[in-house]
Amino acid sequence: MTQLIETSKIKASNSTQPRLQCRSPPPLLLLLLLQSFFLISYLYIYTDYYVFFNHPKMANFNPIIPHPFSPFFIFILSLIFTSITMSTPTPSPTCSNSGPVVRKTPLITFLEILQQTALNTLGPKNFDPKLYVDLSLKSDLSITQNAFDNLPRTPNGSVSVTDFNGFIQSYFNGAGEDLVYTEPVDFVPEPEGFLPEVVNREVRAWALEVHSLWKNLSRKVSDRVLDRPEFHTLLPLAKPVMIPGSRFREVYYWDSYWVIRGLLASKMYETAKGIVTNLISLIDEFGHVLNGARAYYTNRSQPPLLSAMVYDIYNRTGDIDFARKSLPALLKEHKFWNSEIHSVIIHDAEGCNRTVSRYYAMWNKPRPESSTIDIETASKLMNDSAKQHLYRELASTAESGWDFSTRWMRNGSDLTTLATTSIIPVDLNAFILKMELDIAFLANVTGDCTISVHFQEAAQARKQAMNSVFWNAEMGQWLDYWLSNGTTCKGHTWEASNQNRNIFASNFVPLWIELFNSDCTLVGQVMQSLRRSGLIRAVGIATSLTNSGQQWDFPNGWAPLQHMIVEGLARSRSKEARSMAEDIAVRWIRTNYVAYKKSGAMHEKYDVEKCGEFGGGGEYIPQTGFGWSNGVVLAFLEDRGHCCEVDQNQLCRLQEIRCNA
Ligand SMILES: OC[C@H]1O[C@H](O[C@H]2O[C@H](CO)[C@@H](O)[C@H](O)[C@H]2O)[C@H](O)[C@@H](O)[C@@H]1O
Numbered sequence: 001m002t003q004l005i006e007t008s009k010i011k012a013s014n015s016t017q018p019r020l021q022c023r024s025p026p027p028l029l030l031l032l033l034l035q036s037f038f039l040i041s042y043l044y045i046y047t048d049y050y051v052f053f054n055h056p057k058m059a060n061f062n063p064i065i066p067h068p069f070s071p072f073f074i075f076i077l078s079l080i081f082t083s084i085t086m087s088t089p090t091p092s093p094t095c096s097n098s099g100p101v102v103r104k105t106p107l108i109t110f111l112e113i114l115q116q117t118a119l120n121t122l123g124p125k126n127f128d129p130k131l132y133v134d135l136s137l138k139s140d141l142s143i144t145q146n147a148f149d150n151l152p153r154t155p156n157g158s159v160s161v162t163d164f165n166g167f168i169q170s171y172f173n174g175a176g177e178d179l180v181y182t183e184p185v186d187f188v189p190e191p192e193g194f195l196p197e198v199v200n201r202e203v204r205a206w207a208l209e210v211h212s213l214w215k216n217l218s219r220k221v222s223d224r225v226l227d228r229p230e231f232h233t234l235l236p237l238a239k240p241v242m243i244p245g246s247r248f249r250e251v252y253y254w255d256s257y258w259v260i261r262g263l264l265a266s267k268m269y270e271t272a273k274g275i276v277t278n279l280i281s282l283i284d285e286f287g288h289v290l291n292g293a294r295a296y297y298t299n300r301s302q303p304p305l306l307s308a309m310v311y312d313i314y315n316r317t318g319d320i321d322f323a324r325k326s327l328p329a330l331l332k333e334h335k336f337w338n339s340e341i342h343s344v345i346i347h348d349a350e351g352c353n354r355t356v357s358r359y360y361a362m363w364n365k366p367r368p369e370s371s372t373i374d375i376e377t378a379s380k381l382m383n384d385s386a387k388q389h390l391y392r393e394l395a396s397t398a399e400s401g402w403d404f405s406t407r408w409m410r411n412g413s414d415l416t417t418l419a420t421t422s423i424i425p426v427d428l429n430a431f432i433l434k435m436e437l438d439i440a441f442l443a444n445v446t447g448d449c450t451i452s453v454h455f456q457e458a459a460q461a462r463k464q465a466m467n468s469v470f471w472n473a474e475m476g477q478w479l480d481y482w483l484s485n486g487t488t489c490k491g492h493t494w495e496a497s498n499q500n501r502n503i504f505a506s507n508f509v510p511l512w513i514e515l516f517n518s519d520c521t522l523v524g525q526v527m528q529s530l531r532r533s534g535l536i537r538a539v540g541i542a543t544s545l546t547n548s549g550q551q552w553d554f555p556n557g558w559a560p561l562q563h564m565i566v567e568g569l570a571r572s573r574s575k576e577a578r579s580m581a582e583d584i585a586v587r588w589i590r591t592n593y594v595a596y597k598k599s600g601a602m603h604e605k606y607d608v609e610k611c612g613e614f615g616g617g618g619e620y621i622p623q624t625g626f627g628w629s630n631g632v633v634l635a636f637l638e639d640r641g642h643c644c645e646v647d648q649n650q651l652c653r654l655q656e657i658r659c660n661a
Helices: 011-015 028-053 071-087 106-122 141-149 161-171 201-217 223-227 255-265 269-286 306-317 320-337 368-378 384-399 426-445 449-470 505-512 520-533 559-571 575-599 627-640
Strands: 179-181 218-221 343-347 353-357
Touching (some): 201 218, 201 627, 255 627, 306 320, 320 426, 368 384, 426 449, 426 505
16 A cells, blocks of 8 residues: 655654655545446446347347447546546646756856857867856946957958957956965865875875875865856855866865865865865855856756765864854755755655756856857757757756766767766766765754754655655666656656666766665675776776767766775775775776876876876867866775785785886
8 A cells, every 4th residue: 555655744844845755545534436437437338338239230240349339448448547637746846847947047148158259259279168158247246248349350250360469458357366375274285194095105105295286176266256256256255265177266165175085185174174164055046056156157056066065074073163163054955956846756666756956057048158069969950949958958968077978878879869867867867866874963962863863764755755766676776757849848757767777977976975885785786897897997887888989988987986986996895895996996007197297287087998197078178287187086095095005025905106006
């Protein structure tokens, strides 16, 4: 018997959606009425036809065969109708294909025009559209616009390179100039207790170099932004930030988790807490953590890992005040990810309604930082509504952090077939499950028992949802779930064929969550599946098996994906899983090291087929710096030293780091 279980009867109820775990049974009276109606219809029609049977013309009429007037057929129809009525899930509140769109500032609108003019004037070679939306004004927008309108133009409207460059020089400060270098308050060249397991001199020297990169990436928002916020797309933040590096001149949401993991290894607790304080201030102002701290990123978030940041910092520092202060923001963020646009109800195979979340940007225009690219992509589409739909898909994919990948495309070679808002992603739901567990834990340690119990229940419900919507026992993986074509405005009834059986690293991300990695049998299954998946390559885990030219596909490997899978395996009690974790971590460290020695830099992504090579593809050139890569190397080295197990010859495995593993 299905039941309505509402878990929202406690104090924190206004911070979360009520969770309907199982479908509500239709009122008994209504069912009885329906059945009686069909029974009476059946008897009436049957009796009526019985008269006809005696008629010579009706001699061949069979009441059983599916003739449209057959009484048996009508009775079967009545059963089908009744069962459909019973099984239709509560319509999902996420019923809008259009959805919200946040306001764009006049500065962004102008900078997008500037970006297009720059492309027309300077040409596509080495062109990075983001540069133009990162410029800041020297004087009022109206003055700047006026000067722009008065630039000499040829009959076809183009501006000369000299005039364009002169205009940029006169009216703008350079991209990134509104963030100033600042030495982190807690940086010391070799912190006490730094990576105690790393004893090999060569590896240790490199780890200290990676540690010193925090100084290169540390920034503080210039006072100029506070004085004239309308001159900048950069958003003011109170505390210093760590940027990913290169074109990513501002703080990014999910990158910050691995930056923080590295900072904890570097013993830079104040800097780590400051990053969280900044992200919380974004929740206070916008209701969610932005993709990045820019006015053009307000329309979306990124994979939600704020609770994981708070949890790890609290566990390392024991700062209960920090945990207590963070909690209200986490509750607000949980609400955002369970809001109308992000939340979807799936009616599963056991007759239960499962509430899950998806990515959904509040935007239906070109992404300002890639406006020229998005306009070009959308030019293949015929009408405005199709274009708006594509723009929302592009921005929603950016919200996923996996921009771009065949994971979100109906046709892997055509970006216009992006369908991110119709996909329920495994990793997003794993992150929200972690958020629920973290909130339950933090509420418990800060003494709010009611919230803690509520979120334990929420976590249990999400775990069940993950099992029934995503888990595929035959494959030993969690698979993204595609909402059927054209059903995004109705409830969704789960169908096995809607699980995406293509292999992505994200299919293994739930392993990172304790609720899963503590289950030895499950870990065994997932580990076998990972081993057979084809994802584990010479120097790390590939993002997918498809070489599409998109950056979140083969042969690229990304630091966050290595880290979550390695940490999940390493935390399990299975010796085999731990040794697999060790093996992958060593491969990853090796390629990071060799690439660093070759190029003098840490990279945003790596080619997992070739040791010492960075990755490519996508819409911008490969970037260096790089926040999350540094963080993951330091976290790997901190966790168990990885590379420093001494072998028979008393030599560290990475003493001579080569690529011939
Ligand atoms: O400018 C294009 C896109 O750039 C960002 O995405 C990529 O870099 C981020 C920073 O390292 C990273 O968080 C993300 O996973 C990468 O795909 C940005 O986040 C996108 O919104 C933006 O459109």
